[in-house]
Amino acid sequence: MNYAITGGAGHVSRPLVKKLLKGGHTVTVVGRNPANLRELTDLGARAAIGSVEDIGFLVTAFRGADAIYTMVPPKWDVTDWKAYIGQIGNNYAEAIKKAGVRFVVNLSSVGAHMATGCGPVSGLYQVEQVLNSVPGLAVRHLRPGYFYENFLGNIPMIKNMNILGGNYGGPQTRMVIVEPEDIAAVAAEELTSLKFTGHSIRYIASDERTTGEITSVLASAIGRQDLPWVEFSDDQSFQGMKQAGLSDEIAKNYVEMGRAIRTGELLEDYWKNHPSALEKTKLEEFAKQFASAYERSN
Helix, strand or coil: CEEEECCCCCCCHHHHHHHHHHCCCEEEEEECCHHHHHHHHHCCCEEEECCCCCHHHHHHHHCCCCEEEECCCCCCCCCCHHHHHHHHHHHHHHHHHHHCCCEEEEECCCCCCCCCCCCHHHHHHHHHHHHHCCCCCEEEEEEECEEHHHHHHHHHHHHHHCCEEECCCCCCCEEEEECHHHHHHHHHHHHHHCCCCCEEEEEECCEEEEHHHHHHHHHHHCCCCCCCEEECCHHHHHHHHHHCCCCHHHHHHHHHHHHHHHHCCCCHHHHHCCCCCCCCCCHHHHHHHHHHHHHHCC
């Protein structure tokens, strides 16, 4: 089959492209930088170099595909993050209509049932809605949990403050966490089977743990068993992200997402529609990667 995969060589797109190529499929990978795609083109993928902000480019990249995988690439210099995410969804929808695509697997997120109040995930709500509006399109929205890799960003906090924390809530706050390669495996399954019709959602989780348990596992991996989880206020979280170099807009949205985790709103629909099984990569496996990154960091 013929697939178009957005996201370049990202954490999900890279292993997804590799899985599809290994299965003997034709894959066009959409990205902005040819150098970043070289590993995939060396394996046989075709590169489509351009911007997801260019609808004409997307039409060309999508045309002839039996199915496509869509995701919104990160962009940090935006003045309205939710609106930007929603606009990329609009671009995908227009390109899909013009290219005649019939099947889409779309990377969304837990919390995308929330039209407002969930930071960038509320932008993904907009993406889901606009893709659902495309006549005749079968779309499967993947809603994974919090990426394990996001915890790597907390390494400076551990080294400089001797704590792990966030505005998500106290140590008993339950989180749904996921390994990107597990998402790629699900996306590959959906793309190669194409058994979905209409508009549907699939939740993806590798593990479900409290923030206290996450802290304990990661702390053990780096030999810091005394490491505490500390709950930040929204303002403390905002100021910390600002000090780390994030813009007001990005920090504001991340704080909003953290608040939605703390209140339980972000995971409300996940618990109502719990996946029948969790994926294979547990927190303890990621902890090995975390320990390695911790040792390499300054």
